Amino acid sequence: MGLLFCFLGAVAFGLLACVSKVAEQRGCAASGLVVSVFGWATVVMLLRTAALHSGFQMPAKAGAIAVACGICAAVAYLAFQTSIKMGKVTVGWLMMNLSSGVPAAVSIWIYKEKLSPIKILAFALGLASVLCLFWGQKSEGREVANTSRERG
Amino acid sequence: MWFLLMLIILLANGMSAFGLKVMAGWALPGSVKFPYLAIWYAAGLASIGAPMILRGVRLSRSELLWGALMAALSIAGQVAMAVALDSNVPGHIVFPIAIGGSIFIVALAGRIFFHERMNRLNIIGITTGFIAVILLGMS
Numbered sequence: 596m597g598l599l600f601c602f603l604g605a606v607a608f609g610l611l612a613c614v615s616k617v618a619e620q621r622g623c624a625a626s627g628l629v630v631s632v633f634g635w636a637t638v639v640m641l642l643r644t645a646a647l648h649s650g651f652q653m654p655a656k657a658g659a660i661a662v663a664c665g666i667c668a669a670v671a672y673l674a675f676q677t678s679i680k681m682g683k684v685t686v687g688w689l690m691m692n693l694s695s696g697v698p699a700a701v702s703i704w705i706y707k708e709k710l711s712p713i714k715i716l717a718f719a720l721g722l723a724s725v726l727c728l729f730w731g732q733k734s735e736g737r738e739v740a741n742t743s744r745e746r747g
Numbered sequence: 748m749w750f751l752l753m754l755i756i757l758l759a760n761g762m763s764a765f766g767l768k769v770m771a772g773w774a775l776p777g778s779v780k781f782p783y784l785a786i787w788y789a790a791g792l793a794s795i796g797a798p799m800i801l802r803g804v805r806l807s808r809s810e811l812l813w814g815a816l817m818a819a820l821s822i823a824g825q826v827a828m829a830v831a832l833d834s835n836v837p838g839h840i841v842f843p844i845a846i847g848g849s850i851f852i853v854a855l856a857g858r859i860f861f862h863e864r865m866n867r868l869n870i871i872g873i874t875t876g877f878i879a880v881i882l883l884g885m886s
Contacts, residue, residue: 631814697761
């Protein structure tokens with residue numbers, strides 16, 4: 596039963612990226628979509644918090660971190676939504692998920708977490724992936740430029 | 748521009764999740780995560796919404812509706828993962844399946860529905876990235 600929910604999670608997140616692309620194709624502005632997504636999610640979370648006995652009680656330092664991280668998330672989603680207008684949704688979504696390496700790397704630096712062989716391999720592959728995608732995009736740009744020059 | 752956007756996605760999205768790691772270190776009660784997420788989303792809303800208001804930009808009906816669908820899918824994904832973890836499925840199984848699976852679905856949809864063409868470097872990049880994400884989820 597638990598595994599079924601893992602797959603449902605995969606489908607939901609996969610559809611989220613696909614719907615982002617469809618919305619872009621239907622002419623929705625990137626900033627408008629991000630505001631809408633964060634607006635709806637804020638309403639849901641406020642309702643859920645209001646239903647708690649403890650309510651909105653939390654340390655001020657946690658609130659400050661929430662503000663900083665929320666701004667980062669909105670900027671990231673705006674960049675993703677803007678990028679799928681000019682590039683591939685697959686690459687944008689992969690970058691969104693590869694970004695999980697950033698907190699892992701920061702944790703190793705700040706919390707002195709142990710660097711396991713799996714993590715070393717993951718970081719190496721992640722770096723190789725980013726470089727390949729950058730070069731791939733560059734060579735694609737060159738191909739497009741060459742084709743248009745030949746036609747011109 | 749595209750390269751800059753990719754760097755922003757990598758760094759900003761990565762740092763957006765770091766708060767949960769910091770909070771875990773403080774050993775706060777589990778109920779704090781809901782007000783934390785309410786502030787998290789509200790801050791994101793304000794950071795993009797405030798400049799829009801200042802410029803006099805209004806949300807269109809389609810942006811509101813597509814945004815609602817996207818928010819519902821995002822919340823559904825989070826809930827599904829939380830239920831899977833509550834059902835005693837270990838995290839090193841839940842995260843690779845949910846995250847790796849979503850990349851696979853997007854790659855498939857990109858090819859079939861959005862007609863995205865990939866050169867050899869893109870294919871190598873996506874394959875190695877896919878493995879990297881799964882390994883990160885496992886660790």
